[in-house]
Amino acid sequence: MNLSNKILILIKHPITLALFLFAILPLVLPFIGGYISLATEVIIMSIFALAFNLLLGYTGLTSFGHAAYLGLGAYGFALCELHLTQRIWFVPILSGIVLTGILSFLVGYVISKKKGIYYSLLTLAIGQLFYFVGFRWNEVTGGETGLTGLVRPTLEVPGLFSLNLSNALVFYYFVFVAFLLTILLLWRIVHSPFGAVLQIIKQNEGRAKYLGYNTFWYKCVCFTISGLFSGFAGALYAMFTYCAFADYLYWINSGDVVMMTLIGGGLTSFFGPLAGAAIFIIARNLFSSFTQNWQIFMGIIFVIFILFFPEGLFGILKKQKPFLSKGIGG
Amino acid sequence: MLSHFLNHLFNGIVLGLLFTVIALGFSLVLGVMEVVNFAHGVLFAVGAYLAFSLVGVIGFWWALLVCPILVGVLGMFLELGLIKRIYNLNPLFGLLLTFSIAMAIEGFIKLIWGPMGYTIPAPPFAAGFINLGFMVYSKYRFIQGVLALVLILALWLFLEKTTYGAVIKAGTVSMEMVMALGKNLPRVRTFVFGIGSFLAGIAGVLTAPMWGIRPGIGMEAMMPALVVVVVGGMGSFYGSILAGQLVGIVTGITVMFYPRLSDMVMYMLMLVVFLGRPRGLMGTKSILEE
């Protein structure tokens, strides 16, 4: 296949479109009443939603306490900065990822034998436990006040360049690179043999076992991968807000990510969570600046979606444009 | 020291009874309709807020009757308009639908009553302390406990001794049984949701003087309901009583010895039960296991 064909394929790839849209987001948002930080929140939550959808959309597992893993990422980042180092730019982020990865593996190990609503309620209980540990363990997590005074380490490659991340736009594009990494890795994972097994577990776990797959480990590893990327998002979020609060882990935030993923169309599309995150966060922000009663509107919109469009936005779109379909290889 | 301990213990018992009342409404809906009603907490909040508005007007005892009825009616409207559309679907949808409804209703609460919190004092006749002989206890808490007990008993009598109650009990086992008994299934479901909402509302009224009134109490009340139902076993009446007491007493005692753990203790219990006996202490197999 020659070069121009390859370039054409690259351009037409849906990821390219998604990346393009996110690349221009902070430049476009101010025109509709938004601002750069809003775009940053959207892109960080998009990473979180993509991570979440690995469980929901691809494996059919609903985690109702997933905000905990975002929060753990934030705590990991904060604790590293406050106790280890603030200077090497990737170390606090890595700490957030590692902490969340370890804990989400442990959780995954404990819950992956369960099914259905028991699985979801179990994740809710565990999420709340993490929340209360954060809320009450004053010595470590700052309790109700949280951990504040964090910094954005200078992005440094010795001898090459040094970038100060305190500017909002610069920071956005820093997160954009993280987003790029996430989307590429998750796309690869989802289209790999592992991803294929996740999808058949969603369709028919019993049969998957009869093929010879030890589905327990697949679910456990999936949860861990989701946790790792959620922790990544959380670390970025702490970097974004300069602080880490127990509130990040509260179960209502978990409900929010389920909502945004579902409404965007995570059940039927890789890109659904992106649409959902963008719409949820932008809408919430726009509504709340117009009216005190944004919660009523959001609630009603969700009700409408769940009753009439459960396949979400991308589900509706896909009926028009099959290229957005996800399938496994082949 | 002993009276200190007894005080905490009794607090735990009363708390447990209140948890049981909150949980019973939730459990009924779960048992009969197999819907995890995440709006249950916010209906509790509506009860509390209505009490706040009406106690000054009609007095405590009337409020105790009227407010829950209003909440029950609200519940029935919700069921008729929205909830009934998601029966027999993946339970996830019921969960998310009720979660969204909760969000909207909480928004309404903020709209009508404002986002700040309020307090309502205990009714005058219940202020102060009561002498129980072996100890002196908060009169209001004592009355709460008694009222909760009366409520639980009333519900028990309704379910066990009335024909309609028997129909509802049949419904927690299977819907076919309800139809076989010749009852109109949709109407039974609406009524059950109404009862569940009524129970949420009355729990809200009872606890308002103690826990304060803020928009967030709805979502906060959701958790104990969930924990009690899971620990006690989905669909089990006695399980909800047992679990309510378990959670209440353990929480009450933890407040005395390790106050920092007191919020968490119920989730630890939930975890332990889930891992050891996933059906709960007295639960029976339910369709939600699929």
Add this chain to the structure above:
Amino acid sequence: MELIAVENLTKNFGGLRAVDGVTLQVKEGELVSIIGPNGAGKSTLFNLITGYIRPDKGKVFFRGEDITDLPVHQMVRKGIGRSFQLLNVFSELSVFENIRMGVQAHLGYGFEFFTPLDRLKEVREKVPAIIESVGLTGKETARAKDLSYGDNKILDVAVALTADPKAILLDEPTSGLAAKETGRMVDLIRRLSERLTILLVEHDMNVVFSVSGRIIVLNQGRIIAEGMPDDIRKDEGVQEAYLGGEWGC
């Protein structure tokens, strides 16, 4: 050599004894059919043998090895395949993809995270042979949910074959099939019986008598008769169990 052996297998569901002290053996290369009225415990027996549910009492042996407590995925790797009474393929996937998932498992793949699925050439190359062996050539890209019921039943068997089993358990392979489709399935079963050991549960007596070596009759969880087709035909206890129903020969 006994390939599959079951000893005193018992399973209760609440008060109901679904399988009651069943003991049977299947020799290598045999085709044994299990028949019995509805509710006789046939599917439960399959579930027990394949590790989908645990017995209350008794043991299951495969090639002399005790596999009673093995989880399903390990048991499959020992060499037992299974098809299902109710459709159990991956309906969103194509025929090719369904079979590929089985081959992928069999070859030990699954935890490759970054390899594009197509890169597993070894897996891809084994699929056409299996599709051909069951007669689904030409339908590789069709999604399972778009196929006819008959094709789906055949696909179900094909998927069971991906584990390269020594023995295959077929749970009512012809249920719901029209006459022509039934013929197709019977041909497939005959072809498979030339190289595999087969344990079959069936309702259709024509099928049973035309393919089986031995027949085992189950009623209310217990074996009430065992033998060659002619003996079973004549057995009064069996006829009684069926209340003169489905012999149709």
